[in-house]
Amino acid sequence: ISVISEAIHSGNDLLASFIALFSVKTSTKPPDTEHPYGHGKIENISGTIEALLIFVAAIMIITEAIKKILHGGEPIDTGWGIVIMGIAAMINFAISTYLLKVGRENHSVALEADGMHLRTDVYTSLGVFIGLILIKITGEHLIDPIAAMLVAVIIIKAAYDLTKKAFMPLLDAAIAPDNLRLIELILDEYNENFIEYHELRTRQAGRDSYIDLHLVISPHNSIQEAHDLCDAIEARIESTIVHSHVMIHVEPAEMPCPDNK
Structure with missing residues (x-):
């Protein structure tokens, strides 16, 4: 499940990145007759949508993990899973570092939110990586759903932080x-x-x-x-x-x- 959970999360990452790209491009448009104050809040909408996608991913992961704990599941081959999770963690770390840097330099909520999202993936990938190693060492496959649940908790925390950062300006919250x-x-x-x-x-x-x-x-x-x-x-x-x-x-x-x- 921990591998499946990462696949679900990676699919959400791709969709969230497309949304972030669209919002950044739209937010830089100059003010017009219909939007005299510009289009800046599209980035906050993007960040809020991204947070919702993360919540959905976490719920799906928890659901699958509970099913496996209650009803068991097929044994998994940990060999390639360990390699894939290790590579995924390194790639996500590099991309998230770049997005966070560019987002902060340009004061872009959407890019910073996407960077925070991917940085969370680094920790979840490492968690799954460790879980797969423990399965290979112990042969205990119950570690898989437990690792998935821990991944989900980290994802929910990221979603909560993103929601606070992105949604509050939609309510005209004060600046920092x-x-x-x-x-x-x-x-x-x-x-x-x-x-x-x-x-x-x-x-x-x-x-x-x-x-x-x-x-x-x-x-x-x-x-x-x-x-x-x-x-x-x-x-x-x-x-x-x-x-x-x-x-x-x-x-x-x-x-x-x-x-x-």
Whole structure:
């Protein structure tokens, strides 16, 4: 079963890679009339679909393992299985390392999710590899479904992590806390030029970060001065946080009314 479980998982990997490729290509399209904020969330949809595929694979593996534990199964030839699992682990490690590197460099949720998926395959392949060796040494074929169950647990953990990473931005979740802190530090650099800021909001869409806030300035400042200040802050944030888009709403500070005499 452990070999079959890896075959099922590998089929899912292929489908997930095609979905990731399509989503990355689509997400880089420029904004248009129907999608004025771009197509970034297609990567989050891709990651969510990939997580569901992993869950399905895990359920199928667990089902087959339980059947073999309860009803037994045909003995398996471990010879070629050991070789195949070892080769699969090395190939998946190389590919996953590349995908994770490119995904992080380009802030691509889809590529990073696909890399995480394949990196999990490395650990599952190694688990199956060890299981097949133990079968060859001990002759105990019950090790096979037990190894498959352990593979399924690892797969479910990967699916859970991918779901959290990919799905939350579909609900307009805030950007990473580290980036939010960077925004606050940048605003502090300009605090002598405005009175306060409030309603700082952020959301993530694929690789893009959307940031908006209200900036309160002195009513003595001209429109041009307010405009130049906003341009400077926006440019500073957008150069610090890659693929960010900043919108600032200016508010004049309230002035006390003069006493009537």
